[in-house]
Amino acid sequence: MGTVVLGTGSCLPERILTNLELETIVDTSAEWIRSRTGIESRHIGGRGEQTYQLATNAAKKALAAAGVSAKELGLIVVGTISSHMLMPSSACFVQSELGAENAFAYDLNAACSGFLYGLDLADKYIRTDHSMKILVIGAETLSGRLNWQDRNTCILFGDGAGAAVLGHSDSERGLIDSNHRSDGSLWDLLYMHAPESLNPDLLVAGNSGAYIQMEGREVFKHAVRAMEDSVRGLLQKQNIDINAIDFVIPHQANMRILNNLIDRLDIPLRKVFINVSKYGNTSAASIPIALDEANRHGLIAEGDTVLFCSFGGGFTWGATLIKW
Ligand code: UT7
Numbered sequence: 001m002g003t004v005v006l007g008t009g010s011c012l013p014e015r016i017l018t019n020l021e022l023e024t025i026v027d028t029s030a031e032w033i034r035s036r037t038g039i040e041s042r043h044i045g046g047r048g049e050q051t052y053q054l055a056t057n058a059a060k061k062a063l064a065a066a067g068v069s070a071k072e073l074g075l076i077v078v079g080t081i082s083s084h085m086l087m088p089s090s091a092c093f094v095q096s097e098l099g100a101e102n103a104f105a106y107d108l109n110a111a112c113s114g115f116l117y118g119l120d121l122a123d124k125y126i127r128t129d130h131s132m133k134i135l136v137i138g139a140e141t142l143s144g145r146l147n148w149q150d151r152n153t154c155i156l157f158g159d160g161a162g163a164a165v166l167g168h169s170d171s172e173r174g175l176i177d178s179n180h181r182s183d184g185s186l187w188d189l190l191y192m193h194a195p196e197s198l199n200p201d202l203l204v205a206g207n208s209g210a211y212i213q214m215e216g217r218e219v220f221k222h223a224v225r226a227m228e229d230s231v232r233g234l235l236q237k238q239n240i241d242i243n244a245i246d247f248v249i250p251h252q253a254n255m256r257i258l259n260n261l262i263d264r265l266d267i268p269l270r271k272v273f274i275n276v277s278k279y280g281n282t283s284a285a286s287i288p289i290a291l292d293e294a295n296r297h298g299l300i301a302e303g304d305t306v307l308f309c310s311f312g313g314g315f316t317w318g319a320t321l322i323k324w
Contacts, residue, residue: 002174003123003166005322006068006133009061010162010292011054012043012279013141019155028151038255042158042280045141050084052093054161055139058288059094062135066165070098073165074132076105077121079114079284081192081313082140083107090139103135111190112251112312113180114138114284115162116320119308120178122166130168137163138284145192147211156254157212158280162288173302173323179234180318186222189215190313212313223253223311224260230319231265231309238321242267246304247324249294251311252276252286261309273299283312300324 018041019030033039045054055078063070076098078091091105110117115138122134139161146154191214193207227250235242248271250258255276262272273294282289287308294300304324311317 001170001172002168002176002323003126004169004174006165006167007062007064007066008162008164008288008292008295009058009063009065010160010289011057011061012160012289013045013049013054015044015046016041017044022155025148026151026154028155033155036256037156038276039156039280040277043160044143045159049141049159051080051082051139051141051161052084052090052097054141054159055090055094055137055163056097058139058161058163059098059135059137062163062165068133068165068167070100071102072133073098073100073103073135074129075122075125075134076100076103077108077118077134077136079108079110079118079136079138080140081109081111081114081283082142082145094137110284110312110316111314112253112281112283112286113310113314113316113318115287116178116308116310116318117180117316119164119166119175119320120180123175126166126168132167134166135163136166137161138286138288140283140285142212142283145211147209152216153212153214156281158282160279160282160285160289162285162290162292164288164291176321176323177234177238178318178320179230179237181226181230183315186315189218189222190315192313220257222315223257224264226315226317227261227309227311227319228264230317231307234319234321240305240321244305245307246271247294247300247306248272249287249290249306249308251309252279252290253281253311
């Protein structure tokens with residue numbers, strides 16, 4: 001008896017930017033990107049593909065798959081760090097686009113962990129009100145938040161959106177538990193300034209632009225360790241053996257992080273869903289896009305124990321278990 005995923009959807013921008021094209025933009029090589037990250041291409045938003053528009057398209061597909069109408073929604077949560085406006089939230093734009101007149105809506109800023117934090121939130125609401133249907137979305141257009149001269153970052157990220165409709169089920173299925181953490185003291189290893197304050201007293205020293213800045217090597221080490229710790233902590237708390245996990249959907253940061261994590265956890269590669277080569281790191285959108293692809297391809301069977309894990313700026317990280 002618990003919170004179940006009733007339907008999933010995703011939306012990728014039309015334009016695909018390959019590693020070869022990136023060679024013409026910044027001092028890099030297609031081979032360096034492929035071998036160091038596993039990324040071959042990423043999608044880049046164009047006209048009509050703002051974060052909320054990608055989110056809305058993903059949401060429409062998720063609602064159709066769930067057989068739930070927009071008017072049945074009680075809450076819309078969008079995990080994002082790349083809205084086209086600071087206010088209103090992308091979630092409010094999605095609410096309006098869908099005509100979800102009975103839903104309240106807000107964004108959740110947890111970088112790449114936005115979707116998993118959102119699932120956790122939805123689970124808590126639904127546990128207190130079994131009639132509630134909640135749309136959780138991860139959506140980003142980080143292409144607009146990258147310094148395209150910085151080869152340390154611009155080669156890694158991509159745009160897209162994924163969505164899931166959640167509701168209550170009386171069956172044995174549902175979200176089992178989550179183990180989420182944050183550490184704000186390490187903020188300066190991966191961050192993005194806000195636009196400069198118009199109040200001179202509140203100007204932030206070192207604000208060189210509202211784009212992603214990162215200490216890649218440090219982030220790498222923390223990401224692997226943190227995801228491993230939260231997965232182990234969650235499994236221990238729930239007394240579940242790692243071999244009992246049927247399917248793993250990790251945050252798609254890059255292939256080397258994933259390989260390290262898979263090795264440390266000793267999970268067979270065949271159980272792990274990986275699509276980072278096509279999309280790069282889509283931050284909050286990465287897990288719901290992967291979930292939708294896995295779901296639509298029938299890779300998750302009813303009753304499977306599915307493990308999710310994420311890591312992102314903040315730092316934020318965590319793991320979630322769902323009995324599918
Ligand atoms: O959701 C979490 C988000 N963050 C991440 O996933 C990032 C985690 N970090 C990483 O995945 C890796 O640290 C990177 C892929 C970002 C970089 O790989 P690395 O093996 O850690 O490379 P590095 O930063 O140590 O740089 C090695 C070399 C340097 O050259 P020198 O100093 O050895 O001559 C860099 O200047 O590679 C150079 N380099 C590049 N060369 C070609 C860095 N970026 C590039 C590039 N193309 N794009």
